[in-house]
Amino acid sequence: MRLFCFHHAGGAASSFAGWQEGLGESVTVVPVQLPGRERRIRQPRFRDFGRLLDELDEQLAPLMEGHYAVYGHSLGGLIAHELIRRVVATGRRAPELLMVGACAPPHLPRAAVAPQHASDAELTSWMRGLGGVPDRVARHPDWLRRSVDLLRDDLCLAHSHPRHPAVPLPVPLRVLAAQDDPLLTPAQARGWSGHTSHDFRVHTLPGGHFFHREYPETTLRVISQLLPVATERV
Structure with a gap:
């Protein structure tokens, strides 16, 4: 089974480094790299959700013909949820499992700081408050500016992102939520239940918004326990 992984804002595919080793040979981890970072650093970054989905749909569709899951x-x-909405709406094969982590349901108002009006200092403060600024980046002004x-x-x-009413997808849905994440409360995590007509569950993990970096072994243990369930449904 392929596991497509989509990274956080300000991040890159390297945030899933070690996942292939941690999940073992029964899973092929496919970290999806958005433009404008790491090996795609020279490519312009997307600011429009629809245009990004068009590119992802074109590039990933051939890889989504077999058994796959998404995180x-x-x-x-x-991004993962909206892409699967498009897959289902066009009659293509849905994933065996959709997993979202540290992500509020898409029908709720946006909780993140408004990027159009925030200063660099405000964005830096907000990012640091979430634990999203590694020490090595904070020590180098040029790196920090590029990160901002x-x-x-x-x-x-x-x-x-086009906010719209919940449309239940015929896909099992799991939400990974951290105990100390200020951007996703337990009540908000349960709000994802309206986005699936299949079975739904919330899994609580230790840590904050970036629990997958704080507690990688715990995160991979939860995901590895979920994936065999999806495999058995095939």
């Missing part, structure tokens, strides 16, 4: 973290959860520019564009992308 998205924060912004990646919105990347975050601003990704937040603009998130704010361009």
Whole structure:
């Protein structure tokens, strides 16, 4: 089974480094790299959700013909959910399992700081409050400035997400929520239940918004326990 992984705002595919080793040979981890970072650093970043979905749909569709599952973290959860909405709406094969982590349901108002009006200092403070600024980045002004520019564009992308009423998908849905995440309360996590007509469950993990970096072993243990359930349904 392929596991497509979509990263958080201001992040990159490397946030899933170690997942292949941690999940083992029965899963092929496919970290999806958005433009404008790491190996795609020279490509322009997207600020429009629809245009991003068009590109992802074109590039990933051939890989989604077999058995697959999807995980998205924060912004990646919105991307993963919206992509699967499109897959289902066009009659293609749905994933065996959709997992979102640290991501509020898409029908709720946006909780992130408004990127169009926030200063660099405000974005930096907000990002640090969530634990999203590694010490090595904070010590280098040039790195920090580039990180803030990347975050601003990704937040603009998130704010361009088309908010719409919940449409239940015929896909099992799991929400990974951390105990100390200020952007996703337990009540908000349960709000995802309206987005599936299949079975639904919330899994609470330790840590904050970036629990997958704080507690990678715990996160991978939960995901590995969920994936065999999806496999058995095939």
